[in-house]
Amino acid sequence: MKSNFLENLPWHDELAKKTATIEFPDYRIANAHIHTPYSFSAFDSMDTLFRQASQEESAVLGINDFFVTDGYETFHDGCVRNKIFPLFNIEFIGLLKEEQNKGIRINDPNNPGRMYLCGKGLDYPFSLNWWLRRKLKNVIRENQNQIKAMIGRLNRLI
Structure with missing residues (x-):
């Protein structure tokens, strides 16, 4: 089993010393909420996802699949290959019947009673x-x- 991917990163003070002479851009492109073909996605493959992220010069990507963590390993390896910092997330969809019947919108503007819950910053490798x-x-x-x-x-x- 792989070890936690953050374990080998230096502490912030050591990292600051190592990068003191590097000139960084004012900002970097980040998308912390992407769905992959492992759940529901606009991307037909992980290769397409990483090709587009590279073309957009993304520095950070966050996998955010519905209900599953099946794509974490492929996502991690693709991020490493493409020099993109990976974030590991998960998303759940719930339906609150009472709110639906009353027409109350939670965090989906078109569907009363529907609720999206995101878990951010999960560990990799992921285990339960x-x-x-x-x-x-x-x-x-x-x-x-x-x-x-x-x-x-x-x-x-x-």
């Missing part, structure tokens, strides 16, 4: 204890059941 792994598998299964139901409804319409 058995109980949390089981809970996450249940969330993924329920999400897949919902997607299957939506596909079934769409198929009946067309």
Whole structure:
């Protein structure tokens, strides 16, 4: 198993000494919230994602997939290859029925009752204890059941 990717970084005072003579740009391009093909994504592959990030001169990228951490290793390795600093995140979607029925919008302007929850700054390599792994598998299964139901409804319409 890989060790934590931050373990080999120097402490801030040592890093400051090592970089004291380097002239850094005023700002760097960062996108801390991207979805990959491991969940739901505009990118058809991880290669496409990194090609675009490199063209945009991104210095920081944050993987932010729905319900899964399956892409973390590929994402980490792609970031290292492309000299991009990786951030590890996860996103969950919830539905609050009472708020939905009342038309209350939480953090989705078009869907009352829908709520997005993001976990930021997760560890890499990522691991959960058995109980949390089981809970996450249940969330993924329920999400897949919902997607299957939506596909079934769409198929009946067309």
